[in-house]
Amino acid sequence: MIKLSPSILAADFTRLGEEIKILEKEKIPYIHIDVMDGHFVHNISMGIPVIESIRKTTSLVLDVHLMISNPEEYIEKFAKAGADIINFHFEAVDNSKRIINQVRATGKKCGITINPETPVEKLFGIIEYVDMVLIMSVYPGLGGQEFMVSSLDRIRKVYDYIKKNNLNTDIEIDGGVGLENIRDILEAGVNVVVAGSAIFGAKDISADIKKFNEIFKEFDYK
Ligand code: DX5
Ligand code: ZN
Numbered sequence: 440m441i442k443l444s445p446s447i448l449a450a451d452f453t454r455l456g457e458e459i460k461i462l463e464k465e466k467i468p469y470i471h472i473d474v475m476d477g478h479f480v481h482n483i484s485m486g487i488p489v490i491e492s493i494r495k496t497t498s499l500v501l502d503v504h505l506m507i508s509n510p511e512e513y514i515e516k517f518a519k520a521g522a523d524i525i526n527f528h529f530e531a532v533d534n535s536k537r538i539i540n541q542v543r544a545t546g547k548k549c550g551i552t553i554n555p556e557t558p559v560e561k562l563f564g565i566i567e568y569v570d571m572v573l574i575m576s577v578y579p580g581l582g583g584q585e586f587m588v589s590s591l592d593r594i595r596k597v598y599d600y601i602k603k604n605n606l607n608t609d610i611e612i613d614g615g616v617g618l619e620n621i622r623d624i625l626e627a628g629v630n631v632v633v634a635g636s637a638i639f640g641a642k643d644i645s646a647d648i649k650k651f652n653e654i655f656k657e658f659d660y661k
Contacts, residue, residue, distance in 0.1 A: 441655040442631045444469035444502045448582045449635035465648040469502040471633045476507040480580030487520045494521025506579045518545035526550035526573045559593045577614030582635040586615030591627045598628025625658040
């Protein structure tokens with residue numbers, strides 16, 4: 440089952456509750472929440488209080504993407520705030536397995552995120568321990584960037600590794616995803632799709648979600 444995870448970074452924050460209601464109406468499974476600390480990435484976005492508020496208004500799965508240094512200091516806090524999936528960056532830590540264990544101890548799902556310039560082979564041997572691999576298809580820190588086509592090959596490598604090792608790890612893609620490139624992305628092996636501008640920048644959010652869902656149906660055999 441392919442899942443859409445709209446990134447609220449592109450939402451209208453003055454109407455966030457209403458926009459989340461649209462996602463619910465369209466039966467979207469996940470909400471992608473981009474946390475930026477101004478240190479691991481240049482920008483500062485949102486944090487724990489925003490997640491707590493969203494948690495109160497929805498039961499959708501909160502897919503939290505931590506673009507922060509020292510994630511180990513915050514895992515429990517994000518879990519308590521209501522995150523369901525906690526994604527940390529491979530580049531932000533020295534010992535991925537320690538962070539994975541820390542997330543596991545909270546009872547939440549764990550994802551590991553990889554930047555475009557980091558070879559995906561570095562995750563081989565770690566993928567076994569996570570629920571999800573989040574492949575960045577733009578440099579993290581900003582919405583609305585162009586999709587890096589080189590990501591397709593990276594997705595294929597991770598997909599092959601997962602299949603070869605009989606795992607059922609999710610592969611999530613994040614950055615520059617739209618209706619024009621989604622087929623290539625799904626073909627490569629992605630099953631969780633983050634989209635910010637393509638959803639919240641649309642004139643009619645519901646209509647765009649429906650278009651994504653139609654395309655997803657073509658790939659649901661995967
Ligand atoms: C970038 C974020 C993305 C971003 C995607 O650092 O991780 O989730 O919001 O936005 P779009 O879909 O507009 O590229
Ligand atoms: Zn993200």
